[in-house]
Amino acid sequence: xxxxxxxxxxxxxxxxxxxxxxxxxxxxxxxxxxxxxxxxxxxxxxxxxxxxxxxxxxxxxxxxxxxxxxxxxxxxxxxxxxxxxxxxxxxxxxxxxxxxxxxxxxxxxxxxxxxxxxxxxxxxxxxxxxxxxxxxxxxxxxxxxxxxxxxxxxxxxxxxxxxxxxxxxxxxxxxxxxxxxxxxxxxxxxxxxxxxxxxxxxxxxxxxxx
Numbered sequence: 001x002x003x004x005x006x007x008x009x010x011x012x013x014x015x016x017x018x019x020x021x022x023x024x025x026x027x028x029x030x031x032x033x034x035x036x037x038x039x040x041x042x043x044x045x046x047x048x049x050x051x052x053x054x055x056x057x058x059x060x061x062x063x064x065x066x067x068x069x070x071x072x073x074x075x076x077x078x079x080x081x082x083x084x085x086x087x088x089x090x091x092x093x094x095x096x097x098x099x100x101x102x103x104x105x106x107x108x109x110x111x112x113x114x115x116x117x118x119x120x121x122x123x124x125x126x127x128x129x130x131x132x133x134x135x136x137x138x139x140x141x142x143x144x145x146x147x148x149x150x151x152x153x154x155x156x157x158x159x160x161x162x163x164x165x166x167x168x169x170x171x172x173x174x175x176x177x178x179x180x181x182x183x184x185x186x187x188x189x190x191x192x193x194x195x196x197x198x199x200x201x202x203x204x205x206x207x208x209x210x
Contacts, residue, residue, distance in 0.1 A: 007148040009198060013072075014153035016191035018077035019126045023132065023152055023184055031184070032077075034146040038139040044094055044114055046083040046132040047139050048176055050169055051076060057168060065181065072153055074183030080140050081176040082132035086120050119144040130178075147184060156182040 001009075023031075028051075028154065035049050052058055057074065063069040071077060083090065095113050103192055106113075140156060147154050158180055165171070165178040187194055 004149075006143075007151070010053045010151065011148040011153070012143075012196075012198065014185065014187045014191060015155065015193055016188040017070075017073065017075075017153065017185040018128075018188045019073070021186040023186075027150060027152065028076060030148060030150075031143060031152075031185060035139055035143050038142040040135045040138060041131070042119075043098075044086065044116075045135075046081070046086055047136050048081050048174070049139070050079040050081060050171075052079060052169070053077075053179070059167050061122070061160070061181075064168075065157065065160040068157065068159065070157065070183040071181070073185075075185040076183070078143075078182040078184065079169065079178050079182045080136050080182065081171055081178050082136050084129075084131070084132075084175050084177050086128050086132065088117055088121075091120065094141055133179055140180055140182065143182065152184055153187045154182055154184045157183065184199050 032049065032051070038045075039047065052061065053076070058072045058077055061077075062068065065071045079119065091113065095106060095109055098104060109132055109164075123131070144154055144156065160178075162178045166176075169178070171178060
């Protein structure tokens with residue numbers, strides 16, 4: 001079995017953690033770099049990740065997360081958010097950056113720029129929101145996959161009140177909306193879930209070959 005598959009079998013949604021171990025700053029920087037390098041549709045990266053370090057803020061967030069202990073006790077708390085307004089200005093910023101970094105000129109990219117602006121101008125707010133959320137899930141999974149390779153534990157949380165998170169973290173001022181929360185840490189040897197077999201459908205049940 002490859003190391004990749006071994007690590008995928010190793011990971012699980014960890015519920016109990018080792019309070020004496022903390023994710024190092026160098027590992028955290030790698031995690032954030034993996035987040036930054038995640039591919040996205042149209043290359044637009046409609047996301048931000050908020051690293052919540054302030055313990056008082058984490059206590060406030062816990063009250064709107066079904067009081068889950070991971071929110072306050074995890075080594076680090078990452079809040080994945082989507083960009084709310086994908087408009088011409090946002091797309092212009094992408095192409096400005098692209099011209100600075102690559103060999104391309106704005107004239108060479110004009111057709112693609114026009115196509116992107118046309119596409120998003122014809123999407124309503126709900127469609128844009130769903131599209132951006134889908135991109136955030138790509139970033140989430142990319143980070144969780146990397147965490148498994150580093151043998152750092154995580155537990156993605158959807159059981160929270162996004163409106164309260166947005167209010168506490170003042171995300172609206174940044175044009176953002178929270179999507180999913182990811183505490184990261186190291187598992188406790190006493191975590192009862194660590195020895196449970198992984199429950200998944202068989203390959204034959206989830207793979208369709210045509």
